[in-house]
Amino acid sequence: MTMDRSAHSRLAVTYRRISSLNQVDNNSMCAQEQAIKDYAKKNHLKIVEAFHDLAKSGTSVQNRTGYQQMMEYLEKHPEVTCVLLHHLDRLHRNVRNQLNDIYTLKCKGIAVITTDGLNSMDEDCMSEILDEAASAEKYSRRLSKETMKGLRVNAEQMLHNGGLPPYGYTVGSDKKLYIDEAKAPAVRKMFEMYAAGMSYKQIAQWLDDNGFTTVKGGKFKSTSIKTILENEKYCGTYFWNKRASKDFRGMRNSHQQKEDYYQVHGAIEPIVSEELFDKVQERLHDNKNRIRSYNGKNYYPLNGKVFCGKCGKKLSGHVQYSRTSKNNAPVKQYRFSCSCPAVKTVNEKYLDDMVINGLRACIFSPENYEELVDKLNAYGKIQERVIDLQIEVLRSDKENAEKRCSNLMDIAENGDGTKSIIDKIKRLDKRIAKIDRRISDYEAAKKVFTAEDIDRIRDRFTEYVMENRNEDVLGFLEDTVDRIEVDDTVRVHLKKNICVDRETKKGFRQERSIKK
Incomplete structure (x- = not known):
């Protein structure tokens, strides 16, 4: 129902907009504000509310908070009868949106008025309003084409085309991307952890535990990690103009990409x-359909690798509560999703023990010890470089904290030591002590492996793999176990690079003596 606004015909709201913070011409925010105030004073209009959008395009209404707030305000305040603009293109640079708003507001008795005399309530102005709306859109399209030409020239030279650089890179004076060695270890770790089967939550926890934050200093979330994992610049590929173009409404789906x-x-x-990048992309692509290695709080190390030996369908982790044992104890199982076998489940502990103990025998055979020691130490050298970079970041943080603490202590010694300054000094002292502890922990993590270490790893191997859901375990199982086929027998197929002796090979093919 249209509200009666005739009794309050002198109340107005204003709207201002600039497309870029660099605008300093006649359309700058101050110029718009002054022109609007002068017009309101001259025409006896009372401004009751002002709205604005900074650095927002007029081609769509997306992300224009000020515009949306103005439209909501007009719905709630029927006494307002006009919207004051400096020029019509401040409201929209899209003909469809412009005319829709003018018509909608006109039906509610609200005039759109510009400081150069256009009034949507005046029929004599409508032809000029149409011309202005069309000119505004033409200008926007022409400007967009010219901007794209400049961006294409930059792209052809592989230059950074504006905005924040990807996390882990910096922009040099030549506008090219260079690796930021302080942040790059975090990026590598994200890719390694995800490729190994870790979740976004576990990756975010590792980043937080190791002091890595986003560009804005916040904690990493699933969305920010996923964005990094999908960015092909991290594997050395420069790209530009990847997102799909805006539709006829001036809106864009950021998840859609151009094929070319x-x-x-x-x-x-x-x-x-x-x-590594391709491996991560493959997992991202398959992630929605992949059976996870855990079900709620229950962990199934071989989930996603166990198949029916007859039809090829996957078995999935499942908990069965025993009716015969005391306290109705839960029994973890791998359950068939097909109708091939008569018995629908395989005992999880039986299958996991068989596979993991077999892998233990393959890996820790005496002839492999020397190679294991060499590979562990080679890996340790790589980790040392990562640790050194992390220590460098921590020492820089410590230096900054010590400088701040020293400055505050100088203030306190001069007799200006308020309680807030004393509290800040205490907090900085605690932070410095925490950084020292973390540096000591990192230094202690450096290690040279020996055959005795291999013995200790072998002794803990089965228990560790069975009970821990982390990047090492999931990565190990991904790299070693190809598939496990279960019907009347259990057949374990390992990856081609795994050597299996005759005795162990027998263990990888057993009758299903334990059914449940």
Whole structure:
């Protein structure tokens, strides 16, 4: 129902907008505000509320908080009869949106008025309003084309095309991307952990535990981690203009991508290898349909690798509560999703013990000890470089904290030591002590492996793999176990690079003596 606004015909709201913070011409915020105030004073209009949007495009209403707040305000305040603008293009640079708003507001008795005399309630102005709306959209489209030309020139030279650089990179004076060695270890770890089967939550926890934060200093979330994992710049591929174009409404779906966009392989120094990047993309693609290695709080190490030997369908982790044992104790099982076998489940402990103890025998055979020691120490050297970079970051944080603490102590010694300053000094002291502890922990993590260490790892191997859901375990199982087929017998197929002796091979093929 249209409200009666005739009794309050002198109340107005204002709206201002600039497309860029660099605008300093006649459309700058101050110029718009002054022109609107002068017009309101001259025409006896009372401004009751002002709305604005900074650095927002007029081609759509997305992300224009000020515009949306104004429209909501007009719905709640029927006494307002006009919207004051400096020029019509401040409201929209899209003909469809412009005319829709003018018509909608006109039906409610609200006039759209500009400081150069256009009034949507005046029929004599409508032809000029149509011309202004069309000119505004034409200008926007022409400007967009010219901007795209400049961006394309930058892209052809593999230059950074504005905005924040990807996490782990910095922009040099030549506008090219260079690796930020303080943040790059975090990026590598994200890719390694995800490729090993870890969840976003576990990756975010590791980043938080190791002092890595986002560019804005916040904690990493699942969305920010996923964005990093999907960015092909990390494997050295430069790309531009990847997102789908805006639709007829001026809106864009950021999840849609063009099939053919500008890209150059090997144009950027990579943080991760193409092999690791491709492995992560494969997991991202399959993640929705993949059976997870856990079900709620229950962990199933071999989930996703156990198949029916007859039809090939996957078995999934399941908890069965025993009717015969005391306290109705839960029994973890792998359950068939098909109708092939007569018995629908396989005892999880039986299957896991068989596979993991077999792998233990393969890996820790005496002839492998020397190679294991060499590989562990080679891996340890890589981790040492990561640790050194993390220590460097911590020492820089410590230095900054010590400087702040010293400055505050100088203030306190001069007799200006208020309680808030004393509290800040105490907090900084605690922070410095915490950084020292973390540096000591990192230094202690450096290690040279020996055959005795291999013995200790072997002794704990089965228990560790069975009970721990972390990147090491999931990565190990991904790299070693190909698939397990279960019907009347259990057949374990390992990856081609795993050598199996005759005795162990017998253990990898057993009759299903334990059914449940």
